[in-house]
Amino acid sequence: MGVLPRECFVHFIKQDYHYLKYYARAYGLLLAKSRSYAMITSAASTIQNVLREVSTMHKVFCKEWSITSEELESSPESPATTAYGAYLLDVGLHGDDSKLLVALAACLLGYGEVGLWIKAEAAAEDTWVTLEGNPYLRWIEDYSGRDYQNAVKQGIEILEEIVIKDPPSTLRLAQFKEVWNKCTSLEKGFWDMALTLT
Amino acid sequence: MGVLPRECFVHFIKQDYHYLKYYARAYGLLLAKSRSYAMITSAASTIQNVLREVSTMHKVFCKEWSITSEELESSPESPATTAYGAYLLDVGLHGDDSKLLVALAACLLGYGEVGLWIKAEAAAEDTWVTLEGNPYLRWIEDYSGRDYQNAVKQGIEILEEIVIKDPPSTLRLAQFKEVWNKCTSLEKGFWDMALTLT
Amino acid sequence: MGVLPRECFVHFIKQDYHYLKYYARAYGLLLAKSRSYAMITSAASTIQNVLREVSTMHKVFCKEWSITSEELESSPESPATTAYGAYLLDVGLHGDDSKLLVALAACLLGYGEVGLWIKAEAAAEDTWVTLEGNPYLRWIEDYSGRDYQNAVKQGIEILEEIVIKDPPSTLRLAQFKEVWNKCTSLEKGFWDMALTLT
Amino acid sequence: MGVLPRECFVHFIKQDYHYLKYYARAYGLLLAKSRSYAMITSAASTIQNVLREVSTMHKVFCKEWSITSEELESSPESPATTAYGAYLLDVGLHGDDSKLLVALAACLLGYGEVGLWIKAEAAAEDTWVTLEGNPYLRWIEDYSGRDYQNAVKQGIEILEEIVIKDPPSTLRLAQFKEVWNKCTSLEKGFWDMALTLT
Secondary structure, eight states: OOOSOHHHHHHHHHHHHHHHHHHHHHHHHHHHTOOSHHHHHHHHHHHHHHHHIIIIIIHHHHHHTTOOHHHHHHSOOOHHHHHHHHHHHHHHHHSOHHHHHHHHHHHHHHHHHHHHHHHHHHHSTTOSOOOTTOTTHHHHHHHHSHHHHHHHHHHHHHHHHHHHHSOOOHHHHHHHHHHHHHHHHHHHHHHHHHHHTO | OOOSOHHHHHHHHHHHHHHHHHHHHHHHHHHHTOOSHHHHHHHHHHHHHHHHIIIIIIHHHHHHTTOOHHHHHHSOOOHHHHHHHHHHHHHHHHSOHHHHHHHHHHHHHHHHHHHHHHHHHHHSTTOSOOOTTOTTHHHHHHHHSHHHHHHHHHHHHHHHHHHHHSOOOHHHHHHHHHHHHHHHHHHHHHHHHHHHTO | OOOSOHHHHHHHHHHHHHHHHHHHHHHHHHHHTOOSHHHHHHHHHHHHHHHHIIIIIIHHHHHHTTOOHHHHHHSOOOHHHHHHHHHHHHHHHHSOHHHHHHHHHHHHHHHHHHHHHHHHHHHSTTOSOOOTTOTTHHHHHHHHSHHHHHHHHHHHHHHHHHHHHSOOOHHHHHHHHHHHHHHHHHHHHHHHHHHHTO | OOOSOHHHHHHHHHHHHHHHHHHHHHHHHHHHTOOSHHHHHHHHHHHHHHHHIIIIIIHHHHHHTTOOHHHHHHSOOOHHHHHHHHHHHHHHHHSOHHHHHHHHHHHHHHHHHHHHHHHHHHHSTTOSOOOTTOTTHHHHHHHHSHHHHHHHHHHHHHHHHHHHHSOOOHHHHHHHHHHHHHHHHHHHHHHHHHHHTO
């Protein structure tokens, strides 16, 4: 029904552009923290994915929604964006690679869930979601699509491998959960920021 | 006239407790970035000041306002606190020691200004500030007091020395200003957070 | 005339394998320190080049010289390798992106010079260098070749752009020189390590 | 019997002066990685100890051995010093606080052992160590003395607390051992450097 006001989505896209810079930088930090060529290669490949997400997906949105790249670059960063982005870097600064991977996974998995959830809602009876003619269809398709869902799957596999190879102690698991909870809470703040245009 | 609600001040103190942890850690990062024993010693001495601020000033406030140390420790961190604190660490991660000193100075100098300003307001005719019996008098005295004002003076001197020894290019100066503006904006967000209990 | 003993070259390749891990990680740190998507993209692209250098060039050398990948992975790291590699990360930790780029350029440009120099020596009259049948020809061709020389050219251009956009003060220039001198000295130590098998 | 040549000791003191800068900076990094005020306070206190070690102990040695502070400051850093010092920072960059504490403990405990060992050797029958009139007596007394041995004891207790609160997995323990072995090996390189004046 297109109830999401255009300016909310535009604000979201602008802040997402700032956020993804932190996200790519956090993967750069993960690469700097890596102990093997396999880990370095994996981090480098994710960085390429993020850059592709910015240069293709965002460019399409900006074109569709008439956001110039100057606007994108010069729009001030919201505190919710700074909080989430800089927190990722903080985890990378104070923790090890595993803890940083947990922080990075929260965002990766969250968007995957949102994409699938909207698609599932749209398929439900008496749904509130109309895909046909939906101005945000491309966004929904991207995050529910095969490429992104594969990235999610890979992200989960890497986490699974880590906890199998290096089973966390009770304390470490509690720290991982704390990071996860903080990230999801900052993620919620990010969505709220878009809706309230703050 | 005591118009500041008690819960705002209590919220502020709790968040300041979290913030000062980031602040001390950012000085730890400055120490790690130092190139001489003189700089290391200076950073180490500021860290001791911050720890003293937490262990004395905060303890007094908490006792006066019946905040237990468990409450202090367990109160959730506001997004405005995360944004400001983690941004300091980000500057320390991406920039050099001078840039980090600029970021750290914004907070140091700001509180010094606020302390002096309230004292000046209280001394004005028909003032809105009543110091006598003011429940927040101790806070005002601390930040307008000699010890804190000396720390401010030292902070300014360090910055002055830096720009004399290493005159910033136009670009670098613009970057310093950007950091300063971002910090003061995040600082404003911190005060707003206390007033809106967010 | 093939006077370089086989074991020196093998030792060099093994240590270079360890060193390039530091080198890629230092570029990861540069990426984490980047302020724009252009810089992030540039760092990400260099990381891909380094990974390609490791996975192709090194694999070829190892095959030619019968070094198994287990040997490569398990050979202990020489102190000269640790010194050079960890110093790059230290520059990235304590300085800004420009300073780190200076450190990274020393290695990039040095190998380019060595490659060209050997080729020039080989072309001289009464030369001490015989390219025909030279067991190390592939190495010489790689570092004097177009791909690597293009990377060198790009590295120089990035440095030139930086000093034009952000002209260093006398102090900063002195610090850049200090980093450069330290890197070339550690580089010399790396070559010596290969020759003395230490 | 005073067989250690004066220039070896002087070289050692000069390099130790450079090394302790890395050591203090690594504790600054540990402080930046700390999650609680207790850990911050502990790291800050160790930094003060290191600065005291430099400003008192080293000053005494330098006076006794006629090393001016200009000489101390300007003596070039040996590769063995860079390797050990920058490796500490690398551990702090890539690992978490526990791993960095392991790296820092290797040096702390090692010097404590050396101090006690020389004292024990001196007390043995037919000993090779003469304490009376020994030009290096002050050094031996310092590292075998109560203050330093207390610091060692505290360092061990912190490690013990960590492994009790956060029992390392098999992989993590192997990583701790790897750090420990690397540090002791770099420490050995540091002693060798002093003896060979490299």
